[in-house]
Amino acid sequence: MRKKCAVTWWPRSVDQVALSPESVENCPRRLVIVQYLKPKALHYFIPIMDSMAKEHLEADWSPNKQIINGSLCVPVNIPGTAYNRAIKAGKVIRQEFKQVIKQMKEELPENTEKVSRDFLTNTLLALDENGRFMDDMLIVTKIMALIIGGHETTTTSITFMMKYLAEYPHVYSESKWRLQFARSKGPNDLLNWDDIMKKYSWNVACENLRLTPPLAGTFRNATDDCTYAGFTIPKGWKILWSPYSTHKNPEYFPDPEKFDPLRFEGNGPAPYTFVPFGGGPRICPGREYARLKILVFIHNLVTRFKWEKVIPDEKINYKPAPNPAEGLPVYLKPHNHKY
C-alpha cells in the first residue's frame, strides 16, 4: 500500500496572530512578520504602493522608449564582476540597517507599551524563548532575507506578466478594458483594496505564476520511509518539490503550455494543483503582499502603456529563477502617444 509522504513542517499557526499589541507581546518572534503581511494590515499600503508605482513609471519609464533590466549574476567573487559589486553593496546596506536599528533603539522610550508597533519596532522588542532580545546583526539578516525573498520573486513575476501580456494582445486588451473601470474614478485618486481585487487581473497574474513560477521549489525532509509515484523515498532524505511539474499536469490544466487566464475563473484549480507560494504551514507568508505589489504595478502599467517585445523569441534562462536572457527589452507605447 502506498504510504503518505511524511515531511517535517516548522509548526506555525498564522491565524492565531491578531493585530493587537497584546498579541504581539505573546507572539513567538518568528511569527512577528506574519501579522504585517496579512490582508487586514496591507489595505493601508495600497495607495502608497500606487503612488510609488506612478512616480517610478513617470520618472524612469516615460522618458524612455526601451526598457531593459537585469538582476541575477554568477557567484564568482572577482573584482569588477557583478557578484563582487553585489557583495560590497550588501555590506553597505547591512551597515545602513545597523545604523537605523541603533537609532531606533536609542529613541525607544522606557515604557514601550504605547509605541507605534511597526515591523521593525516589534522585531526589536520581541524576546526569544530565553527572554533575550534579538542580536542586531540577526535582525539585519532577517530584513535582508525578507527584502530578497520578496523582491526577486515579485519582480520576476512582473517581468513575465509583461512578457505574456505582450505575447497575448487579447489578454492585454481584456485587462486594460476591465482595469479602466477602476481608473474611471479620477486621474488623481489612488487605488484602494476594491480596485485591486478585480478578479480578472489576478487571474492573469495566476496564469503567469502557473506557467512561470518565480521559485523553482523548496526542500522538505522525509520523516519516514514513503513512496511517491512508484519511487521509494527513505527516511531522512531531502525532497525537492517543484511547482513546475505540478502546474503542467494536463489532468488539471488541459493544454498546459497555453496561457489562458480563464482557467482561474469560478472556483479555479483543484486544491494543491496550483502552488506557486508553496503549501501547508510553510506557505509563503508574503503572498498577499506579493499579490498587491504585482497588481498595483501591472494596473499602472496597463492603464498607461502598451508595449512590444524588442526580441520576439528571447531565450529564457533558469538560474534557478526564470530570467529573460536579454532582460526583456520592450518598446513602450504610452496610450496618449501616436506610433
Ligand code: HEM
Ligand atoms: C510572486 C511572489 C512570491 C512567490 C512566488 C513566493 C514563493 C514562495 C515559496 C514557494 C516559498 C516556500 C514555501 C514552502 O516551502 O512551502 C516562499 C517562502 C517564503 N516567502 Fe515567498 N514568495 C513570493 C513573495 C514573497 C514576499 C513579497 C515576501 C515578503 C514580503 C515573501 C517572504 C517569504 C518568506 C519569509 C518565506 C519563508 C517562509 C517559511 O520558511 O516559513 N515571499 N515563498
